[in-house]
Amino acid sequence: MCAMSPSRILSEVYGQAECVRNSNLKSFSDQIVADIYGNAEQITKHVLSKKESQRISFDLTIDNLVTSKWFGYPLMILLLVGVFWLTIEGANFPSELLATVLFAFQDQLTLWFQWAGAPNWVHGVLVLGVYRTLAWVVAVMLPPMAIFFPLFTLLEDSGYLPRIAFNLDHIFKRAKACGKQSLTMCMGFGCNAAGVTSCRIIDSPRERLIAILTNNFVPCNGRFPTLIAITSIFIGGAIASYSGLINALVISAIILLGVAVTLSVSWLLSVTILKGEPSSLVLELPSYRRPKFGAVIYRSMLDRTLFVLRRSIMIAAPAGAVIWILANVYIGDQNILSSVAHVLNPFGQLIGLDGFILMAFILGLPANEIVLPILIMSYLSTGSLQDYSSLEELRNVLVSNGWTWLTAINVMLFSLLHWPCATTLLTTYKETGSKKWAFLSFLIPTLIGFTACFILTQVVRFLGLV
Amino acid sequence: MILSAEKKNNQFTVALAGNPNVGKSTIFNALTGLHQHTGNWPGKTVDNAQGIYEHQKKSFLIVDLPGTYSLLAHTVEEQIARDYLCFANPDVTVVVLDATCLERNLNLALQVFEITSKVIVCLNLMDEATKKDLVIDVPSLERELGVPVVATAARQGMGLLELRKKIFQVASGSLQPSPRQIKYSSDVENALKELLPLVENIANNTLSPRWIALRLLDGDQSFLRSLSNYLDIDQASFQFQDWEESKCAQ
Numbered sequence: 001m002c003a004m005s006p007s008r009i010l011s012e013v014y015g016q017a018e019c020v021r022n023s024n025l026k027s028f029s030d031q032i033v034a035d036i037y038g039n040a041e042q043i044t045k046h047v048l049s050k051k052e053s054q055r056i057s058f059d060l061t062i063d064n065l066v067t068s069k070w071f072g073y074p075l076m077i078l079l080l081v082g083v084f085w086l087t088i089e090g091a092n093f094p095s096e097l098l099a100t101v102l103f104a105f106q107d108q109l110t111l112w113f114q115w116a117g118a119p120n121w122v123h124g125v126l127v128l129g130v131y132r133t134l135a136w137v138v139a140v141m142l143p144p145m146a147i148f149f150p151l152f153t154l155l156e157d158s159g160y161l162p163r164i165a166f167n168l169d170h171i172f173k174r175a176k177a178c179g180k181q182s183l184t185m186c187m188g189f190g191c192n193a194a195g196v197t198s199c200r201i202i203d204s205p206r207e208r209l210i211a212i213l214t215n216n217f218v219p220c221n222g223r224f225p226t227l228i229a230i231t232s233i234f235i236g237g238a239i240a241s242y243s244g245l246i247n248a249l250v251i252s253a254i255i256l257l258g259v260a261v262t263l264s265v266s267w268l269l270s271v272t273i274l275k276g277e278p279s280s281l282v283l284e285l286p287s288y289r290r291p292k293f294g295a296v297i298y299r300s301m302l303d304r305t306l307f308v309l310r311r312s313i314m315i316a317a318p319a320g321a322v323i324w325i326l327a328n329v330y331i332g333d334q335n336i337l338s339s340v341a342h343v344l345n346p347f348g349q350l351i352g353l354d355g356f357i358l359m360a361f362i363l364g365l366p367a368n369e370i371v372l373p374i375l376i377m378s379y380l381s382t383g384s385l386q387d388y389s390s391l392e393e394l395r396n397v398l399v400s401n402g403w404t405w406l407t408a409i410n411v412m413l414f415s416l417l418h419w420p421c422a423t424t425l426l427t428t429y430k431e432t433g434s435k436k437w438a439f440l441s442f443l444i445p446t447l448i449g450f451t452a453c454f455i456l457t458q459v460v461r462f463l464g465l466v
Numbered sequence: 467m468i469l470s471a472e473k474k475n476n477q478f479t480v481a482l483a484g485n486p487n488v489g490k491s492t493i494f495n496a497l498t499g500l501h502q503h504t505g506n507w508p509g510k511t512v513d514n515a516q517g518i519y520e521h522q523k524k525s526f527l528i529v530d531l532p533g534t535y536s537l538l539a540h541t542v543e544e545q546i547a548r549d550y551l552c553f554a555n556p557d558v559t560v561v562v563l564d565a566t567c568l569e570r571n572l573n574l575a576l577q578v579f580e581i582t583s584k585v586i587v588c589l590n591l592m593d594e595a596t597k598k599d600l601v602i603d604v605p606s607l608e609r610e611l612g613v614p615v616v617a618t619a620a621r622q623g624m625g626l627l628e629l630r631k632k633i634f635q636v637a638s639g640s641l642q643p644s645p646r647q648i649k650y651s652s653d654v655e656n657a658l659k660e661l662l663p664l665v666e667n668i669a670n671n672t673l674s675p676r677w678i679a680l681r682l683l684d685g686d687q688s689f690l691r692s693l694s695n696y697l698d699i700d701q702a703s704f705q706f707q708d709w710e711e712s713k714c715a716q
Contacts, residue, residue: 010694013664017682020657028654028683033538035650040572043646047607048568050600203541286487287566287594292621 059287063163072167079160080255083151085248088228091143092244098142102135124328125321129377133320136373137312140225145308148221149300152189157291161186166283173278175263176270178207180283181214185262188218190304192424195220196431204279210266212428213441216420217262219255221308222368223415227251229372233395234408258416265444311423312369319363319370323377337378351450352410352457354402361414366422371415406466410453417449477518477525478637479554483547483578484562485571486533489590491515492620493562494530497630521630526637529556535570537577538684549692551581552673557637560629562588565595565602565617575611579645580677585613586632586643593619613643647676657683668697 021028065071109131113123155161161183169179180202188195195215202208219227231250232243270276326337334342337359344362345355356378364371376394379401398407419442420428429438460466484490494500498517515530531550532543551559561578563571568589575587587607595602608615614632618625635641650658661679668678673693681689 010668010690010697013661013668014682014690016664017661017679017685020660021683021685024653024657026653028657029538029685031651031654032680032684033536035654036536036573036576036648039576039648040569043572043607043610044569046610047603048600049603200542284487287598289594289621 062288063285066160066163067166076164076167077252077256079155081248081252083148083155084251085245086151087144087148087224088232088247088251089244090147091228092232094143094146095139098139099135102139106131106135121328125324129320129322129324130317131320133316133323133370133373133377134313136376137316137369138309140229140372141221141312141369142305142309144225144228145221145305146301148224149190149304150297152186153296153300153304154291156186157289157296159286159288162283162285166285169283171263172266175267176276176278177210177263177266178202178204178278181207181211181262181266184211184215185218185259188215188220190221191308192216192218192220192420193427196424196427199431204276206270206274206276207279209432209437210269210274212431213269213437213444214262214265216424216441216445217258217265217416219258219416220368220421222312222421223371224251225369226372226415227254227412229394230408230412233398234403234405254412254416261417261448265448312367315367316370316373319366319374320377323363323374327378341378350457351414351453352406352460353414353453354407356401357407357411357414361418364421365419368415368421404466406457406460410457413453413456414449417445417452419446477527478557478633480526480528480633480637481550481554481556481559482528482530482562483551483559483574484531484533484588484590485535485564485574488533488562488564488571489620490530490533490562493560493588493590493618493626493629494528496620496623496626497526497528519630521634524634524637526633529554534574536574537581538686545688545692548581548689551578552677552689553692553696555672556582556584558584558586558633560586560588560633562590565589565591566598566600568600568602576646576648579611579613580648580680581674583643583645584636585645586629586636587611587613587615588625588629589615589617590620592617592624593622610646612646614641654683668693 066075106127109127110123113127164186165179165182168182172179172181181199183201184195184198187198192215195218196212199208199211199215202211228247228251231247235246235250323337326340327335329336331339337356341355341359343355344358348354348356348358356375360371360375360378363374376397379397419425425438425442428441429435432438482490482494494515494517498519500515500517517528517530519526519528529550531547534541534544534547537544537548537551550556559578559582561575563575575585578585589602589604589607592602602617604615604617614636616625616629616632618629620626632641636643649655658676658679661682662675665675665679665682678693
């Protein structure tokens with residue numbers, strides 16, 4: 001052993017340094033930074049020369065337009081609507097095709113099971129439970145994701161995202177939050193868990209927490225299919241022509257609502273439990289790059305689409321089995337599913353939903369993707385309808401279970417404003433290192449969701465609109 | 467954490483450092499053949515990605531550090547990058563520079579030079595610099611910096627073979643860079659002279675005493691905390707505030 005422990009030496013050296021630091025009037029750290037910059041400048045002068053430039057003015061022209069006072073916002077909204085319009089229109093046909101093919105295969109599977117002499121319950125769990133849920137998840141989710149993710153990756157690759165952050169910075173400032181929060185929100189479109197992780201780019205711990213707690217107000221791709229399906233059935237479908245555009249407008253409106261809620265909650269947190277002033281922000285606007293289309297398609301398909309699809313399939317398969325069992329095990333003369341829904345029903349009705357919808361959201365905690373499939377399965381297990389392959393038939397299922405346009409709006413609202421999925425909660429816990437914040441990230445959206453649906457429902461019913 | 471990167475015997479470790487959004491992840495992917503997600507916005511890589519590639523029958527473990535503008539540890543990313551370079555002792559550090567904003571990027575390179583001499587500068591985005599009509603004299607930059615400079619356009623795959631070669635040479639010791647050291651103003655240099663003899667006691671042979679002395683002058687507590695962890699010092703006995711008062715009062 002050394003006579004002097006390293007800590008003693010280090011502390012002595014530190015003390016000595018303190019004395020040296022205090023002996024100088026100017027701050028050493030400022031001088032050091034200034035010297036580094038000076039050296040870099042000197043070297044650059046020796047090696048860099050520049051011809052008359054055209055390209056920088058090109059970037060600048062685009063930036064002046066994209067971040068201008070008058071065009072900045074309309075352009076962002078136009079892009080938002082455009083992306084969703086392409087997604088909805090493009091996903092329509094492949095979704096129906098997939099549904100037709102996959103459900104036709106279900107009939108084939110049934111025949112095989114009968115031929116093999118499998119007991120009824122095996123057929124029930126595997127075909128009516130697992131396979132049917134999987135078919136739903138794939139048919140409803142895969143096409144929109146396969147279109148949305150490449151479009152989003154294109155935007156990401158081109159360099160447009162930091163411009164969005166730049167445009168929105170002063171709004172976030174007003175909410176006493178960080179402008180980079182809009183980048184984390186963009187990531188949330190893909191997956192809220194990824195969005196929460198990306199909050200690490202925000203330096204101030206206070207602003208990072210705000211961004212983490214509010215990330216869930218951006219609908220992730222698990223919730224998009226739900227939103228898209230329901231608008232297509234109840235809103236766009238009601239107006240035959242331009243239905244794609246109207247659906248896109250509705251979805252965009254929902255997202256803007258999510259942004260508005262994000263800003264309000266950020267502000268509210270800033271003046272209550274996370275008090276503080278916004279810190280200043282240095283944001284680099286990278287030059288625009290022409291995206292490499294091959295790489296974009298490859299990456300968005302493999303990294304994002306298939307990754308997310310695999311995750312939801314892994315959750316949907318067991319969930320399908322559980323739902324079928326719950327729907328086919330009877331206590332008295334009611335199956336378990338109906339009994340639970342029955343208990344939840346009064347509460348569901350109060351906020352314009354019903355017991356089944358509320359139960360689907362609760363069972364969807366592991367992944368939001370399975371909310372709609374669970375709901376359809378529950379309705380079908382209690383009703384007499386067995387076959388469905390188009391949105392029209394889906395509409396009939398929902399309407400025969402008492403859905404109105406108010407139910408549809410409430411479901412969309414609640415989908416936007418409810419607890420985050422289990423993965424996101426876990427990520428929040430990991431990122432914040434505190435159960436308290438994870439619980440708060442559960443509580444805040446849930447409370448807001450219940451309140452919003454309750455008020456809307458009561459007002460609409462009071463006015464007698466339904 | 468990353469300090470305990472799973473390094474096998476006979477494997478060289480290569481750290482990738484650089485400003486945010488200069489294409490570190492693209493280079494990482496090109497070298498390793500992996501498909502880590504890249505994106506055109508600063509701050510994308512928040513975690514350290516690791517990958518392996520082979521060159522000349524040698525295995526290279528490559529660590530993609532988070533993008534930082536400096537190593538002065540004002541942010542979590544800077545702290546992660548700095549601690550890795552200081553304490554994990556990579557065999558080679560590749561500093562990726564954006565050729566379109568050389569001056570700002572050089573600040574980081576110069577700071578890395580103070581920590582380690584086994585450095586290669588990768589001048590990336592050369593294609594964009596050309597588009598912007600910037601002309602960089604690479605040989606004279608090499609002379610100015612004292613380290614190998616490889617011009618690349620990673621998205622087009624340009625210059626990557628050369629980069630692999632240089633990494634191999636520096637890792638195996640057949641090429642020994644002598645990176646230019648920052649010349650500080652006389653105030654700073656004098657203060658350094660005063661501190662250096664003391665610091666040499668604790669530098670432990672692996673860390674540059676000059677770098678430690680500079681951080682002491684900065685009053686950079688996060689570095690000293692990392693250093694004390696590294697030197698295995700009990701956290702409880704490491705209270706800066708106490709010493710500040712006790713030492714200077716004497």
